[in-house]
Amino acid sequence: MLTLLKRLLYVPVVILLxxxxxFFLIRLAPGGPFSAERDLPEEVEKALNAKFRLDQPMLVQYxxxxxxxxxxxxxxxxxxxxxTVRQIIAQHLPPSMILxxxxxxxxxxxxxxxxxxxxLKANSALDYFGMGVTVLGISLPAFVFGPLLQLLFAxxxxxxPVAGYGAPLQLVLPALTLSLPFAARFARLMRAGMLEVLxxxxxxxxxxxxxxxxxxxxxxAFRGALIPVVSFLGPAIAAIxxxxxxxxxxxxxxxxxxxxxxxxxxxxxxxxxxxxIVYGSFIVxxxxxxxxxxxxxxxxxxx
Amino acid sequence: xxxxxxxxxxxxxALARMQKHKLxxxxxxxxxxxxxxxxxxxxxxxxxxxxxxxxIGAQRPFxxxxxxxxxxxxxxxxxxxxxxxASASDExxxxxxxxxxxxxxxxxxxxxxxxxxxxxxxxxxxxLTTPGLEAYELMADGSRGRALPGVVILKGEEPPExxxxxxxxxxxxxxxxxxDSSRVTVGLTDGTVLFITEEHSGSENPAAAIxxxxxxxxxxxxxxGLSSGKxxxxxxxxxxxxxxxxxxxxxxxFYGGRISLLVGIVxxxxxxxxxxxxxxxxxxxxxRIDRVMMGIVDILYALPFLFLVILLMxxxxxxxxxxxxxxxxxxxxxMARIVRGQVLSLKEMEFVxxxxxxxxxxxxxxxxxxxxxxLGPVIVYTTLTVPVIxxxxxFLAFIGLQVQYxxxxxxxxxxxINRGVQSLxxxxxxxxxxxxxxxxxxxxxxxxxxxxxxxxxCFDPKRSSS
Numbered sequence: 001m002l003t004l005l006k007r008l009l010y011v012p013v014v015i016l017l018x019x020x021x022x023f024f025l026i027r028l029a030p031g032g033p034f035s036a037e038r039d040l041p042e043e044v045e046k047a048l049n050a051k052f053r054l055d056q057p058m059l060v061q062y063x064x065x066x067x068x069x070x071x072x073x074x075x076x077x078x079x080x081x082x083x084t085v086r087q088i089i090a091q092h093l094p095p096s097m098i099l100x101x102x103x104x105x106x107x108x109x110x111x112x113x114x115x116x117x118x119x120l121k122a123n124s125a126l127d128y129f130g131m132g133v134t135v136l137g138i139s140l141p142a143f144v145f146g147p148l149l150q151l152l153f154a155x156x157x158x159x160x161p162v163a164g165y166g167a168p169l170q171l172v173l174p175a176l177t178l179s180l181p182f183a184a185r186f187a188r189l190m191r192a193g194m195l196e197v198l199x200x201x202x203x204x205x206x207x208x209x210x211x212x213x214x215x216x217x218x219x220x221a222f223r224g225a226l227i228p229v230v231s232f233l234g235p236a237i238a239a240i241x242x243x244x245x246x247x248x249x250x251x252x253x254x255x256x257x258x259x260x261x262x263x264x265x266x267x268x269x270x271x272x273x274x275x276x277i278v279y280g281s282f283i284v285x286x287x288x289x290x291x292x293x294x295x296x297x298x299x300x301x302x303x
Numbered sequence: 304x305x306x307x308x309x310x311x312x313x314x315x316x317a318l319a320r321m322q323k324h325k326l327x328x329x330x331x332x333x334x335x336x337x338x339x340x341x342x343x344x345x346x347x348x349x350x351x352x353x354x355x356x357x358x359i360g361a362q363r364p365f366x367x368x369x370x371x372x373x374x375x376x377x378x379x380x381x382x383x384x385x386x387x388x389a390s391a392s393d394e395x396x397x398x399x400x401x402x403x404x405x406x407x408x409x410x411x412x413x414x415x416x417x418x419x420x421x422x423x424x425x426x427x428x429x430x431l432t433t434p435g436l437e438a439y440e441l442m443a444d445g446s447r448g449r450a451l452p453g454v455v456i457l458k459g460e461e462p463p464e465x466x467x468x469x470x471x472x473x474x475x476x477x478x479x480x481x482x483d484s485s486r487v488t489v490g491l492t493d494g495t496v497l498f499i500t501e502e503h504s505g506s507e508n509p510a511a512a513i514x515x516x517x518x519x520x521x522x523x524x525x526x527x528g529l530s531s532g533k534x535x536x537x538x539x540x541x542x543x544x545x546x547x548x549x550x551x552x553x554x555x556x557f558y559g560g561r562i563s564l565l566v567g568i569v570x571x572x573x574x575x576x577x578x579x580x581x582x583x584x585x586x587x588x589x590x591r592i593d594r595v596m597m598g599i600v601d602i603l604y605a606l607p608f609l610f611l612v613i614l615l616m617x618x619x620x621x622x623x624x625x626x627x628x629x630x631x632x633x634x635x636x637x638m639a640r641i642v643r644g645q646v647l648s649l650k651e652m653e654f655v656x657x658x659x660x661x662x663x664x665x666x667x668x669x670x671x672x673x674x675x676x677x678l679g680p681v682i683v684y685t686t687l688t689v690p691v692i693x694x695x696x697x698f699l700a701f702i703g704l705q706v707q708y709x710x711x712x713x714x715x716x717x718x719x720i721n722r723g724v725q726s727l728x729x730x731x732x733x734x735x736x737x738x739x740x741x742x743x744x745x746x747x748x749x750x751x752x753x754x755x756x757x758x759x760x761c762f763d764p765k766r767s768s769s
Binding site for chain 1: 620
């Protein structure tokens, strides 16, 4: 248990590492936040540099940024100077979170269903078909699957809106796109877990008691079979967060992923830091939790 | 005494099992075919992936057109500058039809023609009676309207009958003239121009010999080549169609595969080398060194690497070497964990003890004795890493960070797919631009994933595919 607690101490270390790397990398990048703005008078640029402390030594900037970040204050955006980074994040985080949550739910639902059916009909044509589809699902990148869905369901059949954000129907295609690879992985994990549990003694006992197959599967086997799926939940949530970068672009969703990419391209130092800290901390915590859950669920890892 | 029992190594047994694994073998075939195609493409097709023919635009698969470049320049005594196939002929005949399209804007004020303008240039007289000239009304959406009568429009005069629609005061004319149609014959030996003759249709003069000529690609209506006595029509067929710049998609898809597979393999090798060395050292050293080394891996594991890769690409200008390192560095962590676990359990075995007693150096024990025994899981994981990296690179290319080399962007599958999505059109008219790169990429990824799964099943028969 002590080692597990020690692992939790890694979280701030990792976040600090991420923040430091981001801070220096983006400042190393050629061009500054104001270099793209034409006709900026020299005095104005000077004033801006002073305002954002860009005229001070790098380490001083770094220290000041850390101090502010701990208080949750990232200052105003360097590109959209009338708004603070906090406001921008507050506006763009919810679409990303709603999309991610929907995708995870969808992935779990599809994955568990397909995996269970595949395991119960192991080595049948249905099972081979299901597993073939899951390999395809893993191999089909979001930026191929997304446009295909758009083409079929929005352009040709005209059932769903092509892109955009606001109406619930506009979330269907992006959530489906985002969930596909994870649904496929969940299905494979579920199938493997179910097969393993079904071969165990307590299942034979349950069957020999005369319980119906339905009860055996749902009451006895299901929970044990779910363990690998649960342990993959952490990395899946983390990967869905980064995956939404592409999905937001395809479906024109005003999410935080797009803000991150654009802020990096614009050299919007403050916004880069803000989005990285928010996204990064979330992913770090997910990754850590999943590592922990491995340790908790599998006694062999606990050392 | 002879023994007839054949002994097979665990790796040999696994490979024997592999041959019975259907999905895995399918994957192996797919990957092999794709790799061979991608490597051989420059030797099979001479068309360059960057050769543009802007006047063609995006065309459907199987579209064919006369074989010519943007400019086909010929000067007597010098090498012919045209497509490779054309310059291999003994004699080349270009049918050229110069089509000029101009639009004029004619306005009327107080019943008289007020202005006749084409762009910023204004004229006083516009003659629509010229032979070969076709005049149409240009509609607001850019399409051609009704055909206009052959009249002469003079500034300051009343507009001719039937030119202007009732009550209209502005008319935009779309004039196209097939002013000149000619036949250019070029004699060639070994790609060098011997003679050039040009013959204008409709003119009484016989074919005139000239010193140099440049045939504009968009004006060419057909190309005929004569090589060793055989006359043949030279056309280019685009199996996968063309993109908006008229570039051949078939060639672009396979050249894109070169980039994608190259990135996938090199970055995987980077991750393999780092992960193998790091994991083997940690596992063999054990104790505190192992704890510290694996602690570092644990910490790095939690980093959102894609964010860092994006930042790296922004900072270091989409350098291809940077991409190898960045993508490889993301993937070595799992490799290190796998190798360390293997080494940890292997190092207590007798053969290691024997090597140690035999006086082998630590380096030799780790890399000669231990690492080869971790081969099975390492092969499996390596195979599964390649598709992950290909996908990662395409992901970056899709969000606009495709690799560049000396300023030119290298269009991998991801970049092609990105372009395909952008030029999809309202109803997906240009779907082949998305379809073919996607198909190539998905087939390859499917192949690699199936192969990796198959190998895993065979190296570790106790575990069913998960």
